[in-house]
Amino acid sequence: MTTPAAPRARIDISRVVDESRVGGFQLGVYVLCGAALIMDGFDVQSWGYVAPSVFAEWQMPSAAGRVGSTALFGLLLGLICFSMLADRIGRRPVLIGTTLYFGVLTLLTAQVHSLEQLLVVRFLAGFGLGATMPNAMALVSEYSPKRSRVTAMLIVSSAFTIGAAVAGFVAAWLIPNFGWRAVFYVGGTVPLVIGVAMWLALPESMQFLTLKRRRLDDVGRWLARIAPNVAGPADADYVVTEEPGKGVPIVQLFHGGRAPATALLWIVMFMNLLNIYFLATWLPTIAREMGFGTSAAVLVGTTLQVGGTIGAFVLGPPIRRFGFFAVLALTFVAAAASIAAIGQSPAAALLFAVVFVAGFGVLGGQAALNALAASFYPTSLRATGVGAASGVGRTGSVLGPLLAEIMRSRWSTEQLFLAAAVPALISAVAIVSLRRAMRRTENAPLHNAGHGAPIAER
Numbered sequence: 001m002t003t004p005a006a007p008r009a010r011i012d013i014s015r016v017v018d019e020s021r022v023g024g025f026q027l028g029v030y031v032l033c034g035a036a037l038i039m040d041g042f043d044v045q046s047w048g049y050v051a052p053s054v055f056a057e058w059q060m061p062s063a064a065g066r067v068g069s070t071a072l073f074g075l076l077l078g079l080i081c082f083s084m085l086a087d088r089i090g091r092r093p094v095l096i097g098t099t100l101y102f103g104v105l106t107l108l109t110a111q112v113h114s115l116e117q118l119l120v121v122r123f124l125a126g127f128g129l130g131a132t133m134p135n136a137m138a139l140v141s142e143y144s145p146k147r148s149r150v151t152a153m154l155i156v157s158s159a160f161t162i163g164a165a166v167a168g169f170v171a172a173w174l175i176p177n178f179g180w181r182a183v184f185y186v187g188g189t190v191p192l193v194i195g196v197a198m199w200l201a202l203p204e205s206m207q208f209l210t211l212k213r214r215r216l217d218d219v220g221r222w223l224a225r226i227a228p229n230v231a232g233p234a235d236a237d238y239v240v241t242e243e244p245g246k247g248v249p250i251v252q253l254f255h256g257g258r259a260p261a262t263a264l265l266w267i268v269m270f271m272n273l274l275n276i277y278f279l280a281t282w283l284p285t286i287a288r289e290m291g292f293g294t295s296a297a298v299l300v301g302t303t304l305q306v307g308g309t310i311g312a313f314v315l316g317p318p319i320r321r322f323g324f325f326a327v328l329a330l331t332f333v334a335a336a337a338s339i340a341a342i343g344q345s346p347a348a349a350l351l352f353a354v355v356f357v358a359g360f361g362v363l364g365g366q367a368a369l370n371a372l373a374a375s376f377y378p379t380s381l382r383a384t385g386v387g388a389a390s391g392v393g394r395t396g397s398v399l400g401p402l403l404a405e406i407m408r409s410r411w412s413t414e415q416l417f418l419a420a421a422v423p424a425l426i427s428a429v430a431i432v433s434l435r436r437a438m439r440r441t442e443n444a445p446l447h448n449a450g451h452g453a454p455i456a457e458r
Contacts, residue, residue, distance in 0.1 A: 010237045013206050013219070016227050018146040025203075025225040029143045030152060032194070032202045033136035034159035036099050039191045040132040041163025042170075043106050043125065045305065046187050047071060048281045049171035049298050050180040052288055054118075057180070063115060065405030068281040071122035071129075072401075076394035078130025083387020091135040091383060092204040096195055102128035103191030110184035130394070133160065133370060134387035141374040141382065142205045143226075151316045153371035158312030161305050161363045164280065168302025172295045210238045253377070253385055260437040262385075265373060268430045269393030271423035272332070272369065275339065275362045278400035278420055279304055283342075283355065286413065290345060303352050304359035311364015324372045325435040328365055329428045335361025336424035343417025362424065376438070396423075 020026075047068055055063065078098070086094040105125035112118045137153055144152040167187070174182040206219045219238055253262045283304060287297035311331075318327045338357035346354065370386060377385030407416055 010239060011223075012239055013210050013223065016223060017143065017206075020145050020226045022145060022148060022152070023226065025222070026143045028201060029139055029203065030156050032198050033095075033140055034156045035194045036095060036132050036191070036198065037136050037156065037159035038163035038166065039099070039103075039187065039194060040129055041160035041165075041305075042167040043102060043163075043187045043191070044071070044075070044129055044160075045164035045280050045301075046167040046171060046183050047122065048284055048301055049168055050175065050183050051281070052285055052294065052297070053175050053180040058115070060115070063405075065281060065401035065403075067115075067118055067122055068277065068401040069399070070119050071126040072277060072394055074123040074126030075130040076126075076391050078127040079134065079387045079391035079394060080130075082131035083134045083383045083391070086131070086135050086138070086383040086387075087208075090204050090208055091139050092198075092202055094131050094383075095135040095139070096198045096202065098128040098131040099191050099198065100195035102132075103188050103195065105188075106184050106191070107188030110181040110188070130387075130391070133157070133390055134383045134385075137370050137374040137386050138382040139202075139205055142207050143203075150319060150371050150375065153374055154312050154316045154319070154367050157367035157370045158309050158364075161308040161312060161359075161367065164363075165302050165305035165309055168298055168305060172298040172302070175298070176295060206238075253388060258377075261376065261434060262389075264430055264434040264437050265369075265376070265389050266392040268427050268434065269369060269373075269389045270396040271427045271430070272362055272366055272396070273390075273393035274396030274400040275335070275420060275423050276366060276400075277396070278404050279339070279355075279358060279362070281401035282404050282408075287351075289413075290351075292348075300351065300355055303355045305363065307356035307359025307361075308363020308366070311360035312367035314360075315364050315368050319368060319371075324368060325431055328368055328372075328431045331361045331365045331368075332424045332428035332431065335365065336421040336428070339424060340418050340421040343412075343414040343420075345413060365427070 051067070055061065082094050082098060102125050105121060105128060109118070109121050109125060112121055137157060140153050140156045141149060167183070170186060171180075171183050174180075174186070203222050204215070204218070206222055209215050209219050216238055223238075253259075280301065284297045284301040287300040288294070292300060315327060315331065335358055338354045338361065341354040342351065342358065345351075370390070373386045373389045374382055404416065404420075407419070411419070
């Protein structure tokens, strides 16, 4: 008579991660995702810094808004397509593949010699750039303990803004010494190195693999690096307390009571990214028109990114204490006031100050919005949820530079920046409404990382 085998231990992957401490393995995930986001930010924002030099060399009127919007339209398409693909095949292959892809396309940008070539290459480059943020945020969320999840996502998300700021400092040095093409050589080479590093060391989402019932040996190996006392795959049944996603992922964002919150999140993303890319694309050019030299004008744009980087770090503790909604509402109101002040053509020191506050509000606030989106959606929809929200937001980023190019021919600088303050005020109102919508949402993971309280109650 044979003795029946003992039942295998049932191990909830998410619970083990939530109860763990952040160790070297998780820090490695953060560093690799952050490195990819740094170069994502570098490559997206570098155009605003090099645009005045490009059109001066080609002796033609500036088409900075047209090129910026074309690249961002490609980014919008990439966000939606690759985010849904990542929720089907995994975060890791999409993140690695698109990082290598946009590195190559950025190198090609340095080879263009006409506006037509530039428009085509920047559109294609943008298509690859779209996949980085949602997949990086999904991986960071899924490898972070509950108590530090929001902080980890804010810090890693700020890597995008760090990259944009670094692009400004690099451009301010490279352009006068080596020309604008050198900026794209740097921006294309580094992502290739990062892509290889991710291929060698970046793990896949354990929750994703468990939901799909794939590569459970790898799940056990990675989980053991986070919690060494966890049983191996031969002795354990790995589970997550979610159902696998069914149907078209983007459609599922509107099921389970998520429709109002999804729509409001998209509105906030649209308004905020419209502002971000209007400012990032046009601040150096407008600063030149105010009388600043090439390097000083680039540093005005860089100040926006520095403000956003500091904002992403500073907003973490108050968000953990008071929640996303109160903090973001105040942040967007402050951003509106500072954006309006830019148009008053203040003295140099004051201009840098108000640009810094604007960056703190819109870019720091964007890092918090990315973390909020990743906290709201379940594993099976996380990359799609963050990607779709960012994708809809990118329609704002496409329109922002283009509308500014049109309005500059009709409006004064003061009127232009007063108009730009309006989207920040709309974001403040929408974020308050989003709190109410999330409170009514059922069957969605609404827990505030670090406190265990529902996001909607914050």
